[in-house]
Amino acid sequence: MSTRIFGSGIKRREDPRLITGEARYTDDIKLPGVLHMAVVRSPYAHANIVSIDSSAAQAMEGVVAVYTSEDIGDGLAGLPTAWLIPDSDLKTPEHPALAKGKVRYVGDGVAIVLADDRYRAQDAADAVVVEYEELPAVIDPEEAAGEGAPLIHDDVEGNIAFRWVMGDREASDAVFDAADVVVSERILQQRLLPTAMEPRSAMAQYNAATEELTLWCTSQNPHIHRFIISAVTGLNENKVRVIAPEVGGGFGSKIPCYPDEALVSWAAIKLGLPVKWTETRSENYLITIHGRDHVQHVEMAAGNDGALLGVRATVYAGMGGYLSTAAPGIPTILHGLLYVGPYTMGSVFCESIGVMTNGTPTDAYRGAGRPEATFLLERMVDNVARAIDMDPAELRRKNLIPAFEDGHEVATTLVYDSGDYPVAFEKALDMAGYGDFREQQAAARAESRYLGIGVTAYTEMCGLGPSQVAGAVGFQGGLWESATVRVTPTGKVQALIGASPHGQGSETTLAQIIADELGFPVDDIEVIHGDTTETPMGWGTYGSRTTPVTGAALAQASRKLKDKARVLAAHLMEANVDDIEYADGSFSVKGSPDQAQSIQDVALMAHLAWNMPEGMDPGFEESQFYDPPNFVYPFGTHIAIVEVDAETGVIDLQRYIAVDDCGPQINPEIVAGQIHGGVVQGIAQALCEGVIYDENGQLLTGTMQDYCMPKADMFPNFELGETVTPSPHHPVGVKGVGETGTIASTPTVYNAVLDALAPLGVQQIDMPLTSAKVWSAIQDARS
Amino acid sequence: MQVAITVNGVLHERDVDPRTLLVHFLREELDLTGTKIGCDTSQCGACTVHLDGKVLKSCTLLAVQADGAEITTIEGLAENGQHHPMQTAFWENHGLQCGYCTPGMIMASAAFVRDNPGASEGEIRHYLEGNICRCTGYHNIVKAVKQVADAAAGS
Ligand code: FES
Ligand code: FES
Numbered sequence: 046m047s048t049r050i051f052g053s054g055i056k057r058r059e060d061p062r063l064i065t066g067e068a069r070y071t072d073d074i075k076l077p078g079v080l081h082m083a084v085v086r087s088p089y090a091h092a093n094i095v096s097i098d099s100s101a102a103q104a105m106e107g108v109v110a111v112y113t114s115e116d117i118g119d120g121l122a123g124l125p126t127a128w129l130i131p132d133s134d135l136k137t138p139e140h141p142a143l144a145k146g147k148v149r150y151v152g153d154g155v156a157i158v159l160a161d162d163r164y165r166a167q168d169a170a171d172a173v174v175v176e177y178e179e180l181p182a183v184i185d186p187e188e189a190a191g192e193g194a195p196l197i198h199d200d201v202e203g204n205i206a207f208r209w210v211m212g213d214r215e216a217s218d219a220v221f222d223a224a225d226v227v228v229s230e231r232i233l234q235q236r237l238l239p240t241a242m243e244p245r246s247a248m249a250q251y252n253a254a255t256e257e258l259t260l261w262c263t264s265q266n267p268h269i270h271r272f273i274i275s276a277v278t279g280l281n282e283n284k285v286r287v288i289a290p291e292v293g294g295g296f297g298s299k300i301p302c303y304p305d306e307a308l309v310s311w312a313a314i315k316l317g318l319p320v321k322w323t324e325t326r327s328e329n330y331l332i333t334i335h336g337r338d339h340v341q342h343v344e345m346a347a348g349n350d351g352a353l354l355g356v357r358a359t360v361y362a363g364m365g366g367y368l369s370t371a372a373p374g375i376p377t378i379l380h381g382l383l384y385v386g387p388y389t390m391g392s393v394f395c396e397s398i399g400v401m402t403n404g405t406p407t408d409a410y411r412g413a414g415r416p417e418a419t420f421l422l423e424r425m426v427d428n429v430a431r432a433i434d435m436d437p438a439e440l441r442r443k444n445l446i447p448a449f450e451d452g453h454e455v456a457t458t459l460v461y462d463s464g465d466y467p468v469a470f471e472k473a474l475d476m477a478g479y480g481d482f483r484e485q486q487a488a489a490r491a492e493s494r495y496l497g498i499g500v501t502a503y504t505e506m507c508g509l510g511p512s513q514v515a516g517a518v519g520f521q522g523g524l525w526e527s528a529t530v531r532v533t534p535t536g537k538v539q540a541l542i543g544a545s546p547h548g549q550g551s552e553t554t555l556a557q558i559i560a561d562e563l564g565f566p567v568d569d570i571e572v573i574h575g576d577t578t579e580t581p582m583g584w585g586t587y588g589s590r591t592t593p594v595t596g597a598a599l600a601q602a603s604r605k606l607k608d609k610a611r612v613l614a615a616h617l618m619e620a621n622v623d624d625i626e627y628a629d630g631s632f633s634v635k636g637s638p639d640q641a642q643s644i645q646d647v648a649l650m651a652h653l654a655w656n657m658p659e660g661m662d663p664g665f666e667e668s669q670f671y672d673p674p675n676f677v678y679p680f681g682t683h684i685a686i687v688e689v690d691a692e693t694g695v696i697d698l699q700r701y702i703a704v705d706d707c708g709p710q711i712n713p714e715i716v717a718g719q720i721h722g723g724v725v726q727g728i729a730q731a732l733c734e735g736v737i738y739d740e741n742g743q744l745l746t747g748t749m750q751d752y753c754m755p756k757a758d759m760f761p762n763f764e765l766g767e768t769v770t771p772s773p774h775h776p777v778g779v780k781g782v783g784e785t786g787t788i789a790s791t792p793t794v795y796n797a798v799l800d801a802l803a804p805l806g807v808q809q810i811d812m813p814l815t816s817a818k819v820w821s822a823i824q825d826a827r828s
Numbered sequence: 829m830q831v832a833i834t835v836n837g838v839l840h841e842r843d844v845d846p847r848t849l850l851v852h853f854l855r856e857e858l859d860l861t862g863t864k865i866g867c868d869t870s871q872c873g874a875c876t877v878h879l880d881g882k883v884l885k886s887c888t889l890l891a892v893q894a895d896g897a898e899i900t901t902i903e904g905l906a907e908n909g910q911h912h913p914m915q916t917a918f919w920e921n922h923g924l925q926c927g928y929c930t931p932g933m934i935m936a937s938a939a940f941v942r943d944n945p946g947a948s949e950g951e952i953r954h955y956l957e958g959n960i961c962r963c964t965g966y967h968n969i970v971k972a973v974k975q976v977a978d979a980a981a982g983s
Pocket of ligand 2: 928
């Protein structure tokens with residue numbers, strides 16, 4: 046029997062450097078003679094640039110240079126959009142690194158200042174005089190797509206960047222026309238600020254003799270950054286080295302390649318000196334991508350017996366002033382394809398309209414399209430329950446897809462890999478004591494206390510994804526991962542991966558996979574990532590894909606090594622390969638257990654190559670490119686219990702139960718951490734987070750003082766449960782778990798609050814459910 | 829302006845621009861980059877250090893105001909090569925993910941528990957309001973701090 050490290054909640058390998066302050070994030074790295082870059086940013090959401098006068102700034106102490114887009118000329122190409130949705134009449138307006146003639150959101154870069162010190166660079170940026178001619182601005186995506194809205198890009202007619210249709214309108218009409226019940230709602234998926242705690246930062250250094258550029262930056266995908274920086278600077282890709290050192294969270298906001306990374310690169314080449322830029326939090330809120338921003342018109346059709354028949358939506362998705370790197374894929378592919386959820390629903394239709402606005406560009410934010418889908422689905426299921434007077438848990442139970450082990454095709458054309466939704470559902474209901482709760486709720490209501498419960502059943506698509514599918518849906522890259530398992534002569538392991546974790550604990554989780562496959566002690570395995578020169582190609586860490594995709598590559602590379610080790614061990618012990626037994630990192634000959642070769646012995650002998658079998662190459666290292674045959678589909682059920690104070694509108698979140706199934710858990714503590722963090726982000730969307738712009742496009746939630754970040758005292762301890770349904774197509778059966786919390790928790794808490802408010806006649810409130818809004822809704826319902 | 833500040837037991841005498849924030853002094857002048865910057869409105873607590881034993885957000889003070897003070901940063905928390913119990917508890921309880929809030933969290937929690945041994949979960953959650961974490965959902969941070977608080981009450 047072998048001992049498995051897989052499944053054990055060991056402490057993280059990452060932590061010693063993090064708890065002592067020894068870890069080096071981008072802004073912590075110092076280079077001698079570095080110049081600091083500050084960016085002059087537009088104070089207007091929409092304006093023509095009349096003139097720029099940098100003479101005063103140029104003359105200031107410590108200032109080395111001030112540049113505008115005119116100075117850059119064709120030195121930098123525009124930033125590309127890398128998800129080109131087919132059949133959507135997609136427009137990709139130019140996105141210059143510095144604005145050319147016109148600014149399109151507050152924070153749009155107009156000029157850069159390079160100085161010998163951070164403070165001086167900012168002083169000089171403040172001294173650049175820019176004259177603007179202000180234009181009318183538009184923020185709401187539905188309004189921006191309407192008649193008479195200000196035109197943001199001359200080449201994007203009506204501000205409509207794309208129009209993507211999923212499903213058949215007539216077939217949907219037929220289902221809806223024949224249905225007993227149709228419910229509808231206008232849902233606002235408010236803009237959110239991803240707020241990775243580490244602000245973005247970039248530092249570039251250029252060696253003119255070798256023509257090599259090194260860029261340290263806060264990236265979730267350094268190989269994609271290399272690709273884009275090479276494209277915009279014109280440097281050959283093999284002359285660009287991108288290093289994502291320690292990265293302090295991303296949640297999607299460190300996927301895109303932004304103007305700032307391009308600008309430090311250009312300035313470093315131009316000046317021959319290293320250049321660093323680090324955003325402030327206020328700058329982060331203005332210029333780093335925002336998430337969500339949908340106006341959705343949603344309908345659901347059902348039978349009086351509670352059969353869910355169909356869902357459809359028209360979605361206006363705000364893209365902001367420019368189309369960010371992956372933006373078009375978020376409200377389309379990653380959204381509409383989730384419309385069936387875990388239900389046996391036969392009809393789906395989605396029309397998603399990507400609209401340019403004068404807001405900050407939007408892009409992937411934790412869950413990216415899938416929370417927006419799950420929310421609308423779960424919201425509508427509760428509305429159906431209310432319309433036909435059926436308990437919402439009972440309604441869900443009736444419609445869950447029965448268990449399946451190896452593929453289930455749904456109306457959106459996705460083939461779910463595996464699932465047992467009813468088991469997770471009943472487990473969550475049990476943990477919550479659902480039946481008793483309804484009685485307590487009735488008793489509390491009799492005393493004018495308003496308790497509510499929200500139940501969300503979900504599944505989601507992650508572990509992105511087969512490259513062929515990526516290509517078919519216009520993603521300008523592959524979605525495979527590669528990894529190398531390299532064993533040194535003394536039997537220590539370096540695992541080199543193309544993905545780029547930034548807080549997920551992958552150095553630990555992935556080491557556990559290798560330890561389990563090859564029998565090396567987990568402490569002898571280092572996982573190396575983040576440097577394009579040291580690591581093999583990979584597409585990055587997002588979409589809950591590193592454990593499923595990189596993990597598979599590592600498992601398969603390890604298996605290749607093990608096959609080699611088995612043959613070499615047999616040769617060394619002069620035995621037949623078929624007689625070799627393996628357990629816990631040791632190879633022995635069947636029937637003579639005293640004769641054994643450890644994996645370390647074999648590694649050494651492979652390096653020495655003194656005595657190799659015929660045809661075997663020396664060395665002990667294997668690489669694997671892994672392209673997943675399908676996505677993975679984690680699932681589960683979340684339940685929230687709240688009490689609302691009808692006099693103040695204050696919501697007390699009393700319990701939160703999450704039952705998730707991400708297949709076998711490699712490190713249950715790390716899995717739990719992902720769920721805790723995701724759940725808090727999702728709950729915060731329901732209860733407090735939301736971007737507010739004024740009618741001129743000024744960001745009113747521009748600091749942490751104004752934007753409600755979730756704090757420790759808003760939450761109870763979470764109650765987690767699990768079920769285990771392996772993915773049939775994955776070498777170790779695992780599914781992703783990075784986004785499930787965010788996907789499931791927003792509707793769970795929202796529906797709990799609306800359930801509490803039901804006896805007061807409140808039917809809908811736009812998120813976030815702040816006490817002021819809840820209180821007003823109660824007053825309105827009473828009057 | 830001349831300042832003399834003792835950091836992690838070492839006296840540093842420097843000439844600083846009077847407007848230099850203490851956090852920038854630590855990070856840029858002394859290269860003690862364990863202390864982080866997560867906001868510009870003194871909300872996040874990533875920059876938390878101890879000044880003369882008290883918890884301080886080092887982005888809220890000028891270096892010149894710290895003249896003559898004794899400061900401890902995350903780099904100076906361990907003693908004799910041993911992690912501080914709060915560091916150990918964060919590690920054991922998976923109280924961190926990306927690690928960016930962690931130095932500030934540990935510095936704030938270490939001082940809190942020193943002054944409030946046996947603090948309840950509610951008190952811990954309330955106290956941690958001044959430290960923001962985007963990754964962990966606070967669950968395991970609270971667990972880590974509670975473990976140290978319980979141990980402190982028992983001793
Ligand atoms: S950096 Fe000091 S509180 Fe945020
Ligand atoms: S661990 Fe990432 S912000 Fe707290």
